[in-house]
Amino acid sequence: GYATLDTHREKRTGFPEVIFGEGKTAEHLLGIFERLMHHHKKVLATRVDKQKAAYLLEHLETKYSDETFHYHKDARTFHWVTRDYKEEWKDGFIAVVCAGTSDFPVAEEAAITAEIMGNRVQKMYDIGVAGIHRLLDKVEQIEQANAIIVVAGMEGALASVMGGLVSKPVVAVPTSVGYGASMNGIAALLSMLSSCASGVSVVNIDNGFGAGYYAATLTHT
Amino acid sequence: GYATLDTHREKRTGFPEVIFGEGKTAEHLLGIFERLMHHHKKVLATRVDKQKAAYLLEHLETKYSDETFHYHKDARTFHWVTRDYKEEWKDGFIAVVCAGTSDFPVAEEAAITAEIMGNRVQKMYDIGVAGIHRLLDKVEQIEQANAIIVVAGMEGALASVMGGLVSKPVVAVPTSVGYGASMNGIAALLSMLSSCASGVSVVNIDNGFGAGYYAATLTHT
Amino acid sequence: GYATLDTHREKRTGFPEVIFGEGKTAEHLLGIFERLMHHHKKVLATRVDKQKAAYLLEHLETKYSDETFHYHKDARTFHWVTRDYKEEWKDGFIAVVCAGTSDFPVAEEAAITAEIMGNRVQKMYDIGVAGIHRLLDKVEQIEQANAIIVVAGMEGALASVMGGLVSKPVVAVPTSVGYGASMNGIAALLSMLSSCASGVSVVNIDNGFGAGYYAATLTHT
Amino acid sequence: GYATLDTHREKRTGFPEVIFGEGKTAEHLLGIFERLMHHHKKVLATRVDKQKAAYLLEHLETKYSDETFHYHKDARTFHWVTRDYKEEWKDGFIAVVCAGTSDFPVAEEAAITAEIMGNRVQKMYDIGVAGIHRLLDKVEQIEQANAIIVVAGMEGALASVMGGLVSKPVVAVPTSVGYGASMNGIAALLSMLSSCASGVSVVNIDNGFGAGYYAATLTHT
Amino acid sequence: GYATLDTHREKRTGFPEVIFGEGKTAEHLLGIFERLMHHHKKVLATRVDKQKAAYLLEHLETKYSDETFHYHKDARTFHWVTRDYKEEWKDGFIAVVCAGTSDFPVAEEAAITAEIMGNRVQKMYDIGVAGIHRLLDKVEQIEQANAIIVVAGMEGALASVMGGLVSKPVVAVPTSVGYGASMNGIAALLSMLSSCASGVSVVNIDNGFGAGYYAATLTHT
Amino acid sequence: GYATLDTHREKRTGFPEVIFGEGKTAEHLLGIFERLMHHHKKVLATRVDKQKAAYLLEHLETKYSDETFHYHKDARTFHWVTRDYKEEWKDGFIAVVCAGTSDFPVAEEAAITAEIMGNRVQKMYDIGVAGIHRLLDKVEQIEQANAIIVVAGMEGALASVMGGLVSKPVVAVPTSVGYGASMNGIAALLSMLSSCASGVSVVNIDNGFGAGYYAATLTHT
Amino acid sequence: GYATLDTHREKRTGFPEVIFGEGKTAEHLLGIFERLMHHHKKVLATRVDKQKAAYLLEHLETKYSDETFHYHKDARTFHWVTRDYKEEWKDGFIAVVCAGTSDFPVAEEAAITAEIMGNRVQKMYDIGVAGIHRLLDKVEQIEQANAIIVVAGMEGALASVMGGLVSKPVVAVPTSVGYGASMNGIAALLSMLSSCASGVSVVNIDNGFGAGYYAATLTHT
Amino acid sequence: GYATLDTHREKRTGFPEVIFGEGKTAEHLLGIFERLMHHHKKVLATRVDKQKAAYLLEHLETKYSDETFHYHKDARTFHWVTRDYKEEWKDGFIAVVCAGTSDFPVAEEAAITAEIMGNRVQKMYDIGVAGIHRLLDKVEQIEQANAIIVVAGMEGALASVMGGLVSKPVVAVPTSVGYGASMNGIAALLSMLSSCASGVSVVNIDNGFGAGYYAATLTHT
């Protein structure tokens, strides 16, 4: 078959396999989604575009009419949590910070992922370094978080500045926001990797999912 | 002057400023090292080559004859901990894993950094994916760690494989080990950022220091 | 004219010229396809999009109503085998392994190519390193193959891991599955080229055709 | 001959031709230097390494024993100002700011160039974003400058942060300080070009000379 | 909320926050535009495509029927200046020079930005180096400017040539005009950064806005 | 205005300004085309897409009903030669060789350009190195040419092989035909520049125009 | 310890672990070499520079005075085969072809590796495409090989040409021979990956070892 | 053996095989040089460093004491022309133009190559675009050449400017002169390939030899 599910992943890593929605046909996506529903209480698919989401909704809502399915069109996440599931929220919260309004979709993907993994989230959007007082005003609150996700495009300077201001681990997400020399996120990526501040680690460009997931593993410890 | 010390950094971020030894003259390095000694109980400098280390040792050991200074020639770290300092070791340990013996210097830099920040370290070296049973044999032990540092050059596949096997946060360090298409660590870097396994974040190429520091912030939470 | 057929290629290299469907007009594609039909018993065109396939089918099925033409919409291959052709299957089989369901089209292109060149194929799809036990479960079976095609995107780690587990030649195909730092397959490509395991050679990104063809030449020997 | 002097450059652009010392033989360098001395009151050569400087000094000091020649070994500048020259200092000053002590040589090259072109300079070194309060403490003073040169390596975030805090033109100089993903200054360069703050323009990596020169043209207007 | 306005930016940097129109939903763009209208007398948004412009016009013209909104479809700028605003034009002018007609949109973005910031502009378009006499004919006029914006794609040679001919600061804008080795503006960008003439600084590819803004800060001093 | 024609170019370089059709509005394109018609006997525009060609044809054929305008949809050239113009063909011919049928559009652009500049052309298409006998069969004929244009994508090996077989100047044109590691023509470009055979010079990727023009200047001498 | 030997590799993959000599200290290299000697009859280390080779020889020849150790200074291989070992040569031979004399060291590394793995080798050096008749003269002989290793730098065209002439699998090794646009082997690498001829797979730049090893696995089947 | 001479090259391409001196051992270089001496009247080796040149001179001058051997230490060419050879100079001349004194070695390599192939050369050095009047002063003379070699580093703008001023073919040679964004000649290379002027073709970075050779083939026609 086209798929070999990794149904033990939850046991090993603490969360079931998450479906990467890009590059799959709608039929394959649906098939995998359903099969994961039979093994788990939550299923998450990322990078699901509008057409595929519509296809999934149409088939899943018909077949599982008691269940609720969620599609976020900016974040492009599609997920299901079984009807009677009661989340056991972990203590504290994860801060999701972004530099500009254009980083919104990636920040939302991070926030949704962290929440679905049982974390409370506080969002602080559009506080990039072009107006650094917006950040300084919030540093105290941010320092209370268990982990800090910093989402930024263009030059991604927010990650370094944050790293220098807090003691909590910063998970930096470069975004493809920008043009020309920002090279679809490469500028921000290299920047964040070269951060002059310590305490910053980096995930892939536009990988809000990865950051949310990573921050959630930090709150395990 | 040539330097403006950031003496409040320990307050903000939990650890004093660490000196980046590359690109500084031996005189500047010595000057900064000494000034930091007056504000803190520990001082760490990284990327200190042999010539500079000899210069530092010569001047510091003469002037502070009661104190001990440590230079690791592979890891290129130079540090000092004040004589009467008693480390308060944090619970648990950080696993420092590397793929091949050529990754040794970077792995050591990570280990030394984590230790100087109060963490016990367990080292598992040379267990890369070309002989994956070496890794599988140690997975249970690794899963006990608070955080896992994975150091790998060439294609850096060890980070993804690890990410799929454990629930603890993986801090991946690509190294410049390899040649040709490994492009001084770029192959491993891109690989680790593109990991198909979740729960992996990445620091700069050969940045053992950054990984050790980051893992240490994780054990704060 | 726009084309100079290489009708001796089969003599020299063991298989007739394969048409590269990209960048050709539908008219040119049809013209070349027909001319090759007159010299050979099989004709294969790759990278044929839906519009061109429809155009080819329309014209060829009308004109050669006794013959069958095959279009695979995922693999984008279009081929014809003359009606009365009896394949002489080579001994053994080629394993076509892929890391994720998103690699499906490239894996299929490889499988179709290998088959059309007279090889039996065994497919093992979606057994990437994020859940490595899926691979370990199949190693014994894979080791039986004459050659192993490994198709993987993102970080392409599956190729190295496979190389370390088997004694048979691995033909690695990086795919453009992934985003950001995976750089349309460059991450997987560099990774596979930098493999810490030996016994791995690499073809172009998304070049399922090339891998299928190469594996077929291996079974010549 | 090997050189065609542009002796009208001072008329057109306000400052005589500056010699690029790299890639020239010591003999050529000396020849050009001397010929420029006959047309101008000041001659500047950049990127002059120690060997060439020694060669220049040896020949020039012998031949022009009344004149003084200046070599700065960090900045690698070599210059001469005719004995009886009285600088007419322009009003105000140029701020030369750098992120870390490792950026010292480039910052010095900028400062020396600006001074030789008749500008007073204020230096504020080692005030990078890892400890942003060092910068915030000096913003008021910096805002008094005619122009601000920001020299930074690694991720070069200081340029963006500065751009958001002041109304004066920022001339950003990325440096090759850093390693791995900082790619010899490419990370800082792309970063500065992608700055989310406006009012920032960029010169070549390590081009302290270019920045000093540019800032000097700004004070013309 | 999705936005944290930086309403003090005008105080700090002399001009209110400019909205980056790319990557924002039309709703977010409208929301931010309106909120800025309440704090300032002018609002500028850049990189606003036709759909978003229509959406903005529709809503803003209805709600603020006394006010005028301007959309330039080539430059993709959208701006508003309050009805009774009287511009205090600065002395002198900014020259906006471009190499070819294909650079028109970027040159216009620069000109509009400079004007909205209170500068008179003189445009000299399509005078690139393939016919250098077109430039030489205008050098005297260009030398009168306070600052010179040079917009050029392909190899971007116009910036260097200009830098060698004038004493005023040149702000170079590489454009993505060209193909193949011009690499969407990278060739022009690297060229301008490597200019053999001094007195040239560079902004991002296609960043007419940044150049206009920068030139405007130069006329502050 | 948006354009400054370089009407002396024909005097200086032997051929009137050629219009680069990309990135210009249809209105600008038309305006420039018409103005050049008043100064010259031939006008050529390149990279004119179908929409713009239709717009040009519609306006020009109406207004200049006695004149003929030519659009080649593959080569994307649009040109006009005044009605009563008699070409003075130069002696000999230019060989236009291409590697595969997918290189057809670029080869045609080269051929049309060379012809419009008064050169006879012989076309030898689809004789790439995968079937090298196709080339060897034609070497003698090719050696008769004044100059040889070699158009090739993928790895561009045809240029080197040709360079080793003939004594005439080879103008190599890399094309963007290929995928993955061919990187939109970069592989062929780097290949041709690194040719182990001498007597090969290179123009931009897909620059059939440039090659045709260059070959035409060679037949001047 | 610094090394975790993979002593089962011979069982799994048919040949013992090969030591990567680069980036290891001489002490580590010696330690690993000796330990492998105890488990196997042959030990191979690659990329061993002269200093390390001298160190190894000095220690090993003293300690194991009955044994012979081989260092090839061009190929930089260091190996040992136990005294009484009788090679069982496989049938047929592997052709090792290189384009120019500068590719000699890489070709030798391939040949030595193939031989140590039990294969007879025929060497055909310096027959690159600049003088293609050198290759055509040898095609018949090459076609007799089990597998063909093609080593080429600069543009690497030899791999494609070979691929089009033979039916046997071609293992292409790009070398770093060349300069400028050959980019340390990247041009040849991309070229070989983009080969218009099929039947070519590629290993890392300068990876003679990998090619020799791979060709040896082909003769297994 | 290590070399397969291509002794027919002179017949095919008009000039004997030229030895690429880089990456060859001194012994191999000497061996090839001597063997070519037996087949030809002239032998040229390029990229010969000082050590190898000394080795060649020592052996060749001893053995062939009647013959003269020439080494140019800047251009790094080593050549021999048989004692009684009388050059038949071609009509006209080749112009070798360079932008700055740092481009001297590459310009000299071009000049020597062109001369050894029977062309008179006129050198116009250091007339780059930073002082464009130096070029304009010489345009008339340059226009008299058969072909024009333009050697330039940094941004390489001289090639475009030249292309717009003359009717003769321009052979552009980017050099690695510059730093940072000039990326070892990549900026100049991309620039020259993207030239807005026509009539320019390009050879590899620092490839003075290739340009001299190419210009010589142009004077054949």
Ligand SMILES: Nc1ncnc2c1ncn2[C@@H]1O[C@H](COP(=O)(O)O)[C@@H](O)[C@H]1O
């Ligand atoms: N947005 C995402 N970015 C990166 N990795 C992802 C993303 N979504 C899912 N994944 C991972 O991608 C892997 C590839 O899986 P698949 O192709 O679905 O078999 C899964 O194991 C997930 O852990």
Ligand SMILES: Nc1ncnc2c1ncn2[C@@H]1O[C@H](COP(=O)(O)O)[C@@H](O)[C@H]1O
């Ligand atoms: N998908 C593919 N990828 C790479 N090469 C191909 C592919 N399909 C066909 N080819 C080769 O491309 C060459 C180019 O041929 P053409 O442009 O069709 O004359 C043929 O000789 C085939 O060997």
Ligand SMILES: Nc1ncnc2c1ncn2[C@@H]1O[C@H](COP(=O)(O)O)[C@@H](O)[C@H]1O
């Ligand atoms: N450090 C530098 N960086 C960039 N350009 C420079 C530097 N020093 C001098 N220049 C310029 O380099 C040009 C090249 O000159 P040259 O090679 O000396 O003929 C001169 O016109 C200077 O304007």
Ligand SMILES: Nc1ncnc2c1ncn2[C@@H]1O[C@H](COP(=O)(O)O)[C@@H](O)[C@H]1O
């Ligand atoms: N065309 C543009 N190019 C670069 N930066 C811009 C452009 N337009 C606006 N900006 C800046 O982009 C920043 C990011 O803003 P935002 O994403 O709108 O919060 C603003 O502070 C502006 O200074």
Ligand SMILES: [Mg+2]
């Ligand atoms: Mg904002």
Ligand SMILES: [Mg+2]
């Ligand atoms: Mg090992």
Ligand SMILES: [Mg+2]
């Ligand atoms: Mg899967």
Ligand SMILES: [Mg+2]
């Ligand atoms: Mg500091």
Ligand SMILES: [Mg+2]
């Ligand atoms: Mg024009």
Ligand SMILES: [Mg+2]
């Ligand atoms: Mg073909």
Ligand SMILES: [Mg+2]
């Ligand atoms: Mg040779």
Ligand SMILES: [Mg+2]
């Ligand atoms: Mg000069």
